Amino acid sequence: MSPRTATTAVAVHPLLAERWSPRSFDAAHTLGDEELVSLLEAARWAPSAFNAQPWRFLVGRRGDPTYRRVLDSLIPFNQEWARTSSLLVAALAEERADNGVPLHGAAYDTGLAVSQLVLQAHALGLHGHQMSGFDAEVLHGSLGVPGGYRALSVVAVGALAPADLLPPRLRERETAARERRPVAETFFGPTWGTPLPAGP
Numbered sequence: 026m027s028p029r030t031a032t033t034a035v036a037v038h039p040l041l042a043e044r045w046s047p048r049s050f051d052a053a054h055t056l057g058d059e060e061l062v063s064l065l066e067a068a069r070w071a072p073s074a075f076n077a078q079p080w081r082f083l084v085g086r087r088g089d090p091t092y093r094r095v096l097d098s099l100i101p102f103n104q105e106w107a108r109t110s111s112l113l114v115a116a117l118a119e120e121r122a123d124n125g126v127p128l129h130g131a132a133y134d135t136g137l138a139v140s141q142l143v144l145q146a147h148a149l150g151l152h153g154h155q156m157s158g159f160d161a162e163v164l165h166g167s168l169g170v171p172g173g174y175r176a177l178s179v180v181a182v183g184a185l186a187p188a189d190l191l192p193p194r195l196r197e198r199e200t201a202a203r204e205r206r207p208v209a210e211t212f213f214g215p216t217w218g219t220p221l222p223a224g225p
């Protein structure tokens with residue numbers, strides 16, 4: 026078991042327990058065509074309210090113009106480490122249905138699709154790291170995003186590299202303990218704030 030594995034009261038699926046968001050990606054790794062398609066299929070088959078599938082993705086592999094443009098839209102902190110990932114995927118949500126009705130669940134649904142992509146990356150022995158630190162206006166402008174769509178996140182995917190390849194301040198974060206709010210403060214039973222009687 027890796028020291029990055031989640032500590033849980035009872036076992037959860039290894040895909041969930043062992044997923045984590047690294048910043049040290051192998052700059053020599055390239056993503057195979059089949060791997061790429063499997064990531065995209067994992068996202069495409071996510072559930073969504075009314076099966077509206079409000080998500081769209083802009084997908085760039087390291088070395089291609091889309092990757093460069095998505096990378097350029099990231100805040101400097103994220104650019105520093107994300108530039109060695111093999112793939113950058115910008116996730117966008119459609120804001121309205123064809124009949125003009127606002128798709129209130131679009132962000133929720135798009136997050137689910139991204140989560141599936143990230144877990145599929147892990148199933149392939151890769152890692153994903155989601156980011157909200159990017160400039161949506163820059164991304165929309167450089168990649169020709171039409172009105173009615175909103176970029177919500179960018180995901181870096183790649184092969185894990187040793188933490189000591191990172192600059193010191195990022196290295197510290199890479200190896201810091203992973204933490205979560207306790208179960209009793211997260212899941213409530215009879216009323217708000219009351220821990221579940223059967224909880225751990």
Ligand SMILES: Cc1cc2nc3c(=O)[nH]c(=O)nc-3n(C[C@H](O)[C@H](O)[C@H](O)COP(=O)(O)O)c2cc1C
Nearest residue numbers: 044045046047048103154155156157158159178203
């Ligand atoms: C929507 C979203 C936005 C995030 N934005 C950033 C970001 O801009 N930069 C970054 O380094 N990490 C970002 N993260 C990664 C989180 O910091 C990370 O998921 C969290 O600390 C939990 O760590 P874990 O994924 O290893 O469990 C983001 C994660 C999510 C889900």
